[in-house]
Amino acid sequence: MSSSPAKTKPTARRFRFNWVDGFLWFIRVAALIAIVVGITGSVQNYIAGEGLTAVQWRDLVISSTSTGLMYGLIALGYSMVYGVLGFINFAHGEVFMAGSMVGFIAATLLFENGFWDANPFAAVLFVLIISMMTSTIVAVLVERIAYKPLRNSPRLIPLITSIGVSFFLQYAFAGLFGVASQSYPPAPGALGEDVIIFGIPIQGTKVLVFVVAMVSMVGLWYFVTRTKSGRAMRAVAEDKEIAGLMGIDVDRTIVVTFAVGGAMAGVAGLLWALLFRVVDFQTGFLPGLKAFTAAVLGGIGNLPGAMLGGVLLGLFEGVGPLLVLGGLGIPAVSQLKDAVAFAALFLVLIFRPSGLLGERLGSEDRA
């Protein structure tokens, strides 16, 4: 055999037209055009003095952001569990609802003996702690009873179990609390009034949502990056087997993951109840689904991504219909709120399949 390398001409790269790619590009371009035309239309309307006023847009953005922050808090739980265990815990929405429902009992008791109105911040803090504790306990119990035995099963099995757990929790709470909606007492003291920030009057509860969400995010960041448990969590998320070999108690770390996710959901549960005042056994279903969407939007497994995804989803569903579809001239668009929220999911995935900030997958899932 001759040892000289045969000289080969580089073959021209053949261009193959793939119909699927073509279709996807068509969708991307069409969506982009629709969004741009819609927004231009809205801007034109605004300049002409029709449609929403500046104050109304501003208020809409503020309330959409506060809803989005709550989605973000719930999405953190989805992302953490996916990062560490690699499956979507569909029961997480019910963990959120559980905190809210039990918090309702505490809030009503405090309201009835006057403590709620007399000491607003202490009362809210107390109910917050109850809500967080309940959600944490429910999350950990679910993990111990339903997911731990399935630790070595194919990924689909715990996913299906989580759907079952979700319905079990919903109807267990329906049995305990009844199917009627429970109303929280009205926000006490300063929370019920508007707070002026930079000249903008914002409802006290919304300011509370911002503050609490920010504090929770900072707390979680500190926990994940600076504490030993947090580092253990990141290690287990990276590669469970090697982490175990390095001496990390994988089982305990997983419990801590569920607990922290549950606590975040408990915080969201209280904030949701303070903002919207009613809670029933199905309160967790749709927000849970949207929070999962938000987690995927931001990049599954990615914690800052989950928060960003949540806020963006809140904005998409609140402002989106009026800004884009309203600008396109479609009447009565706010009923399409949920459709727009989920459409945002698949549009982002069409443009950027790994989510906005990129996925963080464990070693088993990485290609």
Added chain:
Amino acid sequence: MKKTSMRLVAALGALALVAAACGSGADFEAGPLGAVTVEGDEDIQIRSLNAISGGVEFLGIPNQRGIELAIKDYGVIEGHNVTMGTPLDDLCSSDGGQQAAQTIVADTSIVGVIGTSCSSAAQGAMPLISDAGMVMLSPSNTSPALTSDLGGTAGEDNLPGYYRTAHNDAFQGAGAATFVSETLGLTRVALVHDGSSYTNGLTNAFAENFIGMGGTITVHTAVAVGDVDMGPILAEIAASEPELLFFPIFPDEGTAILQQASGTEGMEDVAMMGADGLSVQNFMELPESLGMYFSGPNTQFLSNVNEATGKTGADFLADYSASYGEDPGADFWAHAYDATTMLLTAIEAVGVVDGDKLHIDRQKLRDELTATSNFAGIIGSISCDEFGDCGVPVISIFQHDNLDDILASKTNILYTYDPTA
């Protein structure tokens, strides 16, 4: 020998047949839909199918209790007691109505049903009940789709065997629109429904009439049942600059809209109006509901007498208070009472006595109900049309002025719509 025994058997057989024919007395032959035979020691079975759980239980529970009191007051039919069995829940949804109807049609001894509370539940229940030959009388369904548009065209969900003592929303839409246009003198109204048969029918009827009177509907949109975040929808409504918001939906979503409207820029001067779905206790106890207008069936019938039992509306309310310890939470109790007495009167009229048995022919029962004319009920004089509308079409609009005494507030009537007057 065989031939003789054969002839003997034949002769005995003929004798037996003759004896049987002679013994069956009235020779009852059931009509095309069959008949219910109530044995000597059995009760006549009817059922109550109402919204008795969840945020809408204020609508369904007074209906159910109205049925119980009517059965008690009416008494015995040809020696048989009447029983309503276990009360069924229509869940105020099409699925709920369908599930309950499956339980009902499985029991062929049931003659009729008093229900549903919500029009959407009737949509789900009626196909099954109609096929089974039974009858259903609703005390509070108001959607035109279940009967007719009052212009001779059957509604898309209209089926034989369906009757109602509640008004048709084509009237309520007209009444509400006339009130807003003429009494209040407003020209810009925003409409919100929740996609269900009742709310959709009512807002459509309102829009049709209001536009016909020269008004403008600034936005006609919907909430989803179970929604809590009303920010975007209120922003859209506020941006359209209406003078009044008509949201004839149910208490769960209605509460969210009412409470969040006060925080929405642009909604401060917009008047609010609801309908019979909202004129219930839990909604009217909210401080923000003070000053709201409510349209609904006329409820000033305390002095009317029900011809079947001789009780007046006032008697009924006294009995209700004595039996259940509270006032009815919503307005359709009288309609439920009258519907039950109508059904029992019709059963008594078509029932064929056979010894100690009672035969109730289903087709004859339907014919008898359809032919109801000038039956004096608590709600007024009841006559049924071919599509099942038997209600008294008087609509009153009141303004809520008393948070502590809801029943008193309902007497603050600003306008009465009565096309028959």
